[in-house]
Amino acid sequence: EDKVVQSPLSLVVHEGDTVTLNCSYEVTNFRSLLWYKQEKKAPTFLFMLTSSGIEKKSGRLSSILDKKELSSILNITATQTGDSAIYLCAEIYNQGGKLIFGQGTELSVKP
């Protein structure tokens, strides 16, 4: 079964810093890669990446997929305390649309 690995597992930064979160995946049945932000309850959808090299952007967040390196990064610029959360990366890996999740990166932004 495919595997998704995220790094770092946790990260502490100060407001205003820029952070880069990493996600690597295995390719056997890859279809797309998704990023989610999880605060106290449900993961909320951020980005879906299917094509290599095309950056997706939403405000201070952006993400890109590198199919050659089997990886993706999520960038957050000018971090705010409200960005504190667990960021989850997941691979859609077969026809049923099943997701395999990484362990998550716990981001803490200090004032």
Added chain:
Amino acid sequence: SQTIHQWPATLVQPVGSPLSLECTVEGTSNPNLYWYRQAAGRGLQLLFYSVGIGQISSEVPQNLSASRPQDRQFILSSKKLLLSDSGFYLCASSRGPNQPQHFGDGTRLSIL
């Protein structure tokens, strides 16, 4: 846009008791539906998924079962809960197999 309703938000049950968690979806028809369990606030494990009424695929052997009696209703059940069934249970819905999944707010289940 899709809205996923899950209840209850928290549940405390004794070992050996039955379980029924319900998930309903608004804003889409014939969704793919999923049940996940999340332990210790980290990676989600897929338990069941369904591509249509009455169609259930189980991902891991366990003490739980799922049913889909209506197009936008997904139920997670157990006849006798174990201590190891404790966790955060999330229902998700997508419009198709290569579409983003959207999650309900989850049920935090504690077994005593």
